[in-house]
Amino acid sequence: MSRTGFKKYRIVLLASLLVFSLSFISNSVWAAGAGLTKLAENVYSYADTKKSSPQNSFGANAGIIIGEKGVVVVDTLISAKESKRFVKDIKAVTNKPLKYVVNTHGHLDHTFGNAEFSKRGAVIAAHKNCLTNMKKNGEATLKNAKNFGLSEKDMKGTKIAYPSLTFGDRMEIDLGGQTIELIATGHSHSDDSVLVYLPDKKILFAGDVLFTGYHPYIGDGNITEWVKTIDRILAMDVDKIVPGHGPVSTKKDLEEMKNYLMAFDKKAKELCAASKDIKYIIDELKKNLPVRPEAEGLIQFSVMTKYLKAEAGK
Numbered sequence: 497m498s499r500t501g502f503k504k505y506r507i508v509l510l511a512s513l514l515v516f517s518l519s520f521i522s523n524s525v526w527a528a529g530a531g532l533t534k535l536a537e538n539v540y541s542y543a544d545t546k547k548s549s550p551q552n553s554f555g556a557n558a559g560i561i562i563g564e565k566g567v568v569v570v571d572t573l574i575s576a577k578e579s580k581r582f583v584k585d586i587k588a589v590t591n592k593p594l595k596y597v598v599n600t601h602g603h604l605d606h607t608f609g610n611a612e613f614s615k616r617g618a619v620i621a622a623h624k625n626c627l628t629n630m631k632k633n634g635e636a637t638l639k640n641a642k643n644f645g646l647s648e649k650d651m652k653g654t655k656i657a658y659p660s661l662t663f664g665d666r667m668e669i670d671l672g673g674q675t676i677e678l679i680a681t682g683h684s685h686s687d688d689s690v691l692v693y694l695p696d697k698k699i700l701f702a703g704d705v706l707f708t709g710y711h712p713y714i715g716d717g718n719i720t721e722w723v724k725t726i727d728r729i730l731a732m733d734v735d736k737i738v739p740g741h742g743p744v745s746t747k748k749d750l751e752e753m754k755n756y757l758m759a760f761d762k763k764a765k766e767l768c769a770a771s772k773d774i775k776y777i778i779d780e781l782k783k784n785l786p787v788r789p790e791a792e793g794l795i796q797f798s799v800m801t802k803y804l805k806a807e808a809g810k
């Protein structure tokens with residue numbers, strides 16, 4: 497790409513980020529406060545946040561698994577403020593020590609609350625690429641949080657805390673009376689995505705491999721591998737699936753997610769090869785995608801970060 501082309505692209509990308517943020521802010525009613533939902537004995541999660549906004553972690557889910565030895569926390573929301581709300585809700589359920597945090601992947605709405613847990617003694621576990629990605633992008637993303645619609649006040653006290661226990665393929669946590677399997681997906685939603693599986697309870701925390709009722713963020717994804725990951729989960733012994741965003745789900749929602757991804761990818765490639773008119777591309781894409789009530793701004797964000805970037809780089 498030429499220098500001017502790159503500049504133009506940057507301006508368009510920044511404008512897109514702004515629109516993305518504003519679309520969230522304009523419909524932002526802070527919808528937190530419902531507390532944790534009980535999924536099974538000793539397993540709780542946030543789920544089904546409505547009116548997602550930057551201030552409520554874009555509606556990201558986060559959960560806990562309680563064993564004899566303590567608590568495993570799955571994801572930590574977007575800021576110190578948000579993770580303090582989470583800690584409060586955890587304390588309403590259990591007084592056991594917070595032993596581990598598992599980051600399902602490195603995106604800000606799943607990791608920027610880490611420090612509230614590490615300072616309480618929790619060890620942060622994640623895929624090795626999650627550590628690499630957070631080291632590469634974490635501080636810059638925090639510094640530029642306004643690009644995501646987050647004010648200084650929203651992010652007050654937020655510090656990046658990196659995973660200190662990383663793995664490549666699989667890891668098991670024995671919590672005493674509860675085994676937790678951490679399974680790397682390969683490059684699906686991101687190159688650092690991890691599934692958190694409780695085989696005895698048939699519960700799976702899927703992270704952002706699954707968005708239900710929310711348009712997904714696709715910008716860092718590999719669609720082929722993502723679809724394979726979904727097929728892999730469909731073959732697992734699982735009843736309840738906690739998505740990265742949206743209500744507690746089932747395999748039916750995974751099928752819908754798979755269809756969504758394939759439809760998005762096919763149409764976005766076609767449209768971006770034929771046009772650079774972002775409004776036209778988004779309008780046409782929407783006609784071809786299922787209606788999802790949350791995070792419509794992510795359609796444009798995904799197109800800008802993945803498909804138009806690929807076209808511009810040709």
Ligand SMILES: [Zn+2]
Binds near residue numbers: 601603685704713740
């Ligand atoms: Zn994500």
